[in-house]
Amino acid sequence: MKRILTVLALMLLPSASLATEVKQAPWAPEAAAYRLTLFLGNLSPVPWQKIRDNWENPSNRDTVDVPALSRLNAVQQAALRTALATENRQAMFEAATTAIHQRILGHLAAAAKNMETVEAESDVAQARALFRAFEDGIKAADPDAFRDLDLAWLKMKSALGFRRALGTKALDPDAELFAEARATLETYLTANYAPADFADRSRLSSIPETAMATGKTVDLPATLPPGSKIANQSELPRLVLQFEEAGEDETNLPLVAYGDMLFDSSEIFGGPARELGIACSTCHNRSDVNRDFFIPGLSHRAGGMDVDGAFFNPLFNDRTDDHLDTPSLRGLRFTAPYGRDGREPSLRRFTRNVIVTEFAGKEPSPFQLDALVAYMRQFDFLPNPKIDRKGKLTKLASDAAKRGEALFNTPFEGLNGRACSTCHIPDRNFRDGKTYDLGSSEPPFPGGTAIAFETPTLRNINFSAPYMHDGSLPTLASVVDWFNDSKSLGLDDVQRADLTAYLKAVGDGEQPYQEFAGKDSEFRLAFEELTTFASTLNTLLPARDAKHIAILVDTVAPDLAADADSMSNPSAHPLVHQMSNTLRSVGDAVATGDWAQAETQWQEFQALQKQYDEKIF
Template sequence: MTMQKTILPMAAAFMLAAAAPVLSTAARATPVISKDATLPVGSELNAELLNQPTELFSMEMAGGKRSYLFNLGDMLFSSSAIFGGKARDAGMSCNSCHQQGASNPKLFVPGMSKKPGTFDTSGPFFNAKADNGVFDPVTTPSLRGAKYLAPYGHDGRIASLREFVRNVIVNEFAGAEPSGQVLDALVTYVNEISFLPNGKITSDGKLTAKAPDAARRGEAVFNKPFRHDATMSCATCHVANAAFVDRKVHDIGSGGFFKTKTLLNARFNAPYFHDGRYDTLDEVVAHFDSHFDLGLSQAERSDLVAYLDSVGDADRPFTPNTVAAEIDELADFASVLDVAIPARDAEVIRLTVDSVGAEWREVAEKFPDQKNTSIDGGLAERLKARAAVRDMVLALRRIAMAAQAGDFAEATSIYAEYKQTVAAVTPYLRTAEPWSLYNPAVHERHFTALRRLAELAK
C-alpha cells in the first residue's frame, strides 16, 4: 500500500533525536507531523497496519486464476498514478481508503474527516471543483462483495460500479479521465473481492452450529415483526439469502434516504451508518429500537447484537504482512508487463513502472537505515536490502525509458533482467526481515517512537 510522503523539517529532526529517532528524512509514515507534508498535520492513513485485512478473490476461491485485467486492476488500486493533484502528491490510492478491499477505520484527514473512518468526498482539499460547500463526511465502505451490492454510494445514486470508480478518480480525487482499459481493470478487480468466509453462517445466511446460543435467540428477534407494522422486520431489508441487502434506499432516521448495508463481515466495518455516527453494534441496535419503536428488552437487544456479531464475523479477518507476501504481490503487479510490453501499450507500461516502483520504495522504508536508532542490530542486512530494492527500481525506470524511446525489444530484455534481479535479491530481503518493520517487535518500537514524536510536535 502506498502511503503519503512525510518530510521532517529541521526542527522535527532535533525532536526526533530526543525521542528515539525513527526514520530518514525521506521516509513515509503516519500520523503526519510535518508542516511541509502534502496532507494536513494530524492526518492518519493507518500506516501502522501490520496485520492487514484478509483479501480473498472469488475466481481463486472457485479454482480459477488471476487474469491480466485483474492484475492490472489490482496494481492500479494501489497506485497514486491514477489520481491527480494533492492526492497523487501525497501518494494516496484507492487502497488508502479501502485497505485490501476492506474499510479503513483509522482514516483521518483534518478538515475532511469528522472522526476516524470518515471522509468528505465532496470537500475542497483534493478537488476544489467538486466542493459542494457542505461538510458532510461519510464512511469509507468495505468493497467486499461489491458486485452484489449495487447501487453504489451511500445514497445509492450511482447505478454501476464502473461509473462509481470513475467518479472516485475524476471527481473525488481530481484524476485525469481514465481510459476504458483502466476502468475495465479496476472494475474487474473490485468485482472479484469476496466476502470473507464465516463458519457461523451458511451460504444462504442461516446460522450454523458454530454460532452461540445468544445469536440464535437474536436471529428470532431479527425476524420478529415490528410491533407497529407486522409486515416488517429487520429481515425485510436485510435479506439473509441476498447478502443481507435489498438493494433499496430507506429513511432510517439518519438524515435522509440511504441504501441498506450488508451485514456480512460487518463486525469489521465500524464506524456504522453513512456518516459513521455509531462505533458499536450495540449503538446501532439501540438506534433502530428507538427509531422504529421496537420495544425490545435489554436481553433482546443483547441477543440481537450477538446475532449481528455472528453474521458479521469472519474465520480469518486479518493476515500478517511479510516480505514473502510483498514480493508475491509485486510479482503479480509487474506481471502486467508480460502483456503490455509485447502489445507496446505505453500507457500501461508507464503506470506499471510508476506504481511498482513506488511500492518497492515503500518496501525499502521497511528496512530502516542507520539513522533509525530505535532498531538494534542487522544494519548490514538492512542496508543490503535497501540497496537491492534500489536496483529493482532502477531496472523498472530503464524499462520505461526504453518503451518511451519506442525500443520495445530493449524493454523486453530489461524486463527479463528485472525478473532475474527480483529472484536474486529476494534472499537479502528475507535475511533482513528480523530487523525490519515486518517484525512485530521492531514495528512496535518504530511506531512508538514516531507517536512520541507526533506528540512532541503538537
C-alpha cells in the same frame, strides 16, 4: 577564528539529530492551529466554527492539550478573535501569521537574555518548532533563503554552547554568533510574516510575503494539517479474492493484476490526492476499510471523510460538510447499487466518478476502468461458518444469537410492519438493493429532503465499525439501541443483547486480519504484490501499450525501492533497489520508443527476480 572552526565542526553533529527531531516532535500547539487555519481557510465554504474550535479547544491529536489561543498574548488573541467573529479571512490570516511571528521573536529575545541558562536552549527549540508553521512556504518559494535560515538555527543552537551531562558547560555561549544568527532570522521573518502591509491572499499559505509581492507562481506541494492520518492501519485486513479460492494465480490474470496495481496507485488521481500519494487503497485498505484514516476538517471521525468537498477537487464541491464513513468493499459484486445512497447501479461509472470528480484525475482509459472493475469484482466476503449459504445461523452460533435470529425475522409495528430481515434479506447477503429514509440523517440544508441510504450488507460488519452512512454509531449494540429507541421496538435488555449477538454472528469472518509469521513476511507480502503488478508487462509490452506501462512503472518502481528499506536484512536492499532501477529502465526505454531495449530490461528484471527470490528471504 579558531573558535568559529570548532563551532562549525561541532555543528555537524547536532544538525543531523535536529533534522529528525523536528520532523518527529509533536507540533507546537500554535503552529498546529496555524496550519489547520490555512487548510480550513481554503475550503469553500470556509468552516468558521471549525477554525474557532481549532483555536479555542485543546486538540487531542498530535499536539499538547492546551488551547492554542491561550498561548497568544492579549493583543494577539483580540486580533484573532475579532477576525474569526467577523469571519474575515484576510484579517484572520494576518492576525494568525503575525502572532506566530511574534511568538518566534519572543522566544529568541528570551533566549538572548538568558544565554547562560538551560531555558535559552528550550526557547530556541520552541522558536524553531514554531518556525515549522512557515517552513514549507519558504522552502518552496525561496530555497536559498531557506538554507540560510536553517544554518542560522544551527548557529544559534551551537552559540549557546554545549553542556556536559550534568549541566557543566563545555563551551561558553557565544553572544556574537547568537546575535548574528538571530538577526538573520528576525530580518527575514519580519519582512515576510509581519510586513507593514500584507497583500490580499486568494489562497492562504505560508508562502513568504516578499515572494507573493513578486507575483511569481510558487509550486507549493499539497500538505495535510497536523493530526492527519492517511497511512494504513497497523492491522492489515485479510484480502480474499475469488480467483484465489478457485486456485487461480493472479499472474495469469493480467487485467486483475493491473487493476490491483491501479487500486494502489495515486497516478490515476490529480491535484492534492496525487501529490499526497493517496490511492483507492488508502481508504479501502485491502478491500476493507482503513479505520484510522482521518483528515482534520474533512473527517468528522476516523474511517471516512467528506468525499465531495473543496479540498481534493474544488470543481465538484457540493458545498456541504457531509462526512461519509468509508464502506467495506468486501463482496462488492453482490452489493450494487453503489454509493451510500445507492445512486449508481454501475460499478464502472462509480469508479470513473471517484477518479475524475472526487479526486481530480484525468479521464481514465477504458482499459483502466476494466482493470479496476475486474479487480474489485474479485473481492469476496471473509468466510463465516456461523451462517450457511442461505444466511441462516448454523449450529456454531450461540443460543443468544439464535434467539436474536428469531427477533430479526419478527415484524415490528415501528418498522411499518417490516422485520429487520425484510430489508436485510438473509439469503441475499443481508441486503435488498433498495434505499430508505430511516431518519438516520438530517436534511442537507434546512427545509431540504433527508437523504435515503441503501440497505448495507451485514456480512463481515464486525470489522467495519463505526456504523451507518456517517459512522455515527460506534458499536453493533448501539445500532440495536438506535433502532429500538427511534422505531419504538420495545425490546428489553435481554432481547437487545440477543439481537446484538445475532448481528455479531452474522457479521463474523474467519481470520479477519493478515497474519504475519517469520522474518520479513511483511516485506514478502509487498514484494509478491509488486512483482505480480510488474508481471502485467508480459501483456503490456507485446501490446506496445506505452501509456499503461508508464503508469505501472511510476507506481511500482518507487514502491519497490521504498519497501526494500523495510526489510530486516540490509544486505538484500541493494538487490531490490536494482530491481526497482531495472523496472525504471523498462519505462525509460518505452518512453523513447525503444521496444527492444524495453524487452531486454524486462527479461533482466525477471532474471533478477528469479535469482533473488530465494536469496532475499
